[in-house]
Amino acid sequence: MSELLSVQQALERLLAEFSPLDINNIPLVDAAGSVLAANIFASRDMPEFANSSMDGFAVRSSDIVNATPASPVSLAVKGDIPAGTYPDIKLGPGEAARIMTGAPLPVGADCVVPVEQTNIIGRQSGLALPDRVEINLSVHPGDYVRPIGQDVRKGELILSAGTRLRPQEIGLLAMFGVADLPVHRRPVVAVLSTGDELIPVDEPLQPGKIHDTNGYTLLTSLQKIGVSGVNLGIVGDNAQAVQESLDRAVEHNVDLILTSAGVSVGAFDYVRTVLEQNGGLQFWRVNMRPGKPLAFGTYHGIPVFGLPGNPVSAFVGFEIFVLPALEKMRGSKSFNRRFQRAVLLESLESDGRESYLRAVITSGPPGWQAKLTGHQGSGNLRSLVQANAMLLVPSGVKSLPIGAEVEFWFLD
Numbered sequence: 001m002s003e004l005l006s007v008q009q010a011l012e013r014l015l016a017e018f019s020p021l022d023i024n025n026i027p028l029v030d031a032a033g034s035v036l037a038a039n040i041f042a043s044r045d046m047p048e049f050a051n052s053s054m055d056g057f058a059v060r061s062s063d064i065v066n067a068t069p070a071s072p073v074s075l076a077v078k079g080d081i082p083a084g085t086y087p088d089i090k091l092g093p094g095e096a097a098r099i100m101t102g103a104p105l106p107v108g109a110d111c112v113v114p115v116e117q118t119n120i121i122g123r124q125s126g127l128a129l130p131d132r133v134e135i136n137l138s139v140h141p142g143d144y145v146r147p148i149g150q151d152v153r154k155g156e157l158i159l160s161a162g163t164r165l166r167p168q169e170i171g172l173l174a175m176f177g178v179a180d181l182p183v184h185r186r187p188v189v190a191v192l193s194t195g196d197e198l199i200p201v202d203e204p205l206q207p208g209k210i211h212d213t214n215g216y217t218l219l220t221s222l223q224k225i226g227v228s229g230v231n232l233g234i235v236g237d238n239a240q241a242v243q244e245s246l247d248r249a250v251e252h253n254v255d256l257i258l259t260s261a262g263v264s265v266g267a268f269d270y271v272r273t274v275l276e277q278n279g280g281l282q283f284w285r286v287n288m289r290p291g292k293p294l295a296f297g298t299y300h301g302i303p304v305f306g307l308p309g310n311p312v313s314a315f316v317g318f319e320i321f322v323l324p325a326l327e328k329m330r331g332s333k334s335f336n337r338r339f340q341r342a343v344l345l346e347s348l349e350s351d352g353r354e355s356y357l358r359a360v361i362t363s364g365p366p367g368w369q370a371k372l373t374g375h376q377g378s379g380n381l382r383s384l385v386q387a388n389a390m391l392l393v394p395s396g397v398k399s400l401p402i403g404a405e406v407e408f409w410f411l412d
């Protein structure tokens, strides 16, 4: 029998087998969800020129120190500065320029007075430029002005290699004119369900048969994180069929193969045999519940996870082992599950293995509170659907009283 590994040990051994995939330059519009493969430095100050944060009048603050609604200060309007133009106006004492949000400040001006604080309240385009404007408000130098470099200074590191690109990062890159960028190629993952009892969801059941569940859960888990899946469908407990399916994965040039079932020590477990003959297989006992047996190997050089057959075990195996491996392949620096702490609303029993329990988390007071959902059997998918979180009960813990603190992470 192989040694019993902790989840942490198993994960470390697994991750050592993966490296980030190759780097390609891709257009910015296609980059959301990918992981940046280089540090990006600011090519310019942001903003690059001092500009108005309001529609209003660019003025010299020294001209309007005494301006109030009761005694407005009248200034001569020298010109118009719409956004997208660069002013050649220079303001002297007693002068103002009409300015739109985002337009560059003219030389001489040191602040902006919003239109609402003047007698010219219209701001629609095409409005005739007035000769004079009355200012009702005294503002300070710099008010309503976005100065050069307020957001970012030229040369600063704006995004580091290993960053997953969300819409906000894409926006920042666009702001700096980054039209294409180096990212890690995203993995392509094949999914295979094994077992003589399995029938596709759109075919009628026969006595003793069940619908394939894991194929659907795994393929959509990949979809959810933007990884493309190759559906290898179902194969029976038959070495020849398993091998033919895995050969299809090789033809598709996939980066990873996920199988479910057929890795336990049962009489009809052919996945193991096929892997042992065409690559390698490590059969691990991981001190966890659900999902103690985990097979990890290679098929013609492609890494393979042999996930357990029970639907909840397969789901948990994906969360705990496959997700971090995918993250590493995609180029992320690390995989950080967002653990939080909750107080138990009921006592619970565990068997001393590191346990992942399906739970409903509600908000306090104070803080988060946890209650288990339904039957925790590893075939019972309904209680996973009813859960909004997984609790983590550490190894060595056999029971926890009401009020004990537990760690959990939200399942969306």
Ligand code: AMP
Residues within 6 Å of the ligand: 193, 194, 195, 197, 198, 210, 211, 212, 213, 214, 215, 260, 261, 262, 263, 264, 266, 308, 309, 310, 311, 379
């Ligand atoms: P095994 O690992 O083959 O011993 O399977 C363990 C349990 O998981 C058995 O009850 C199987 O029927 C069930 N099972 C295996 N594969 C699937 C699947 N793709 N969908 C639903 N249940 C499955």
Ligand code: MG
Residues within 6 Å of the ligand: 194, 195, 196, 261, 262, 268, 309
């Ligand atoms: Mg089976």
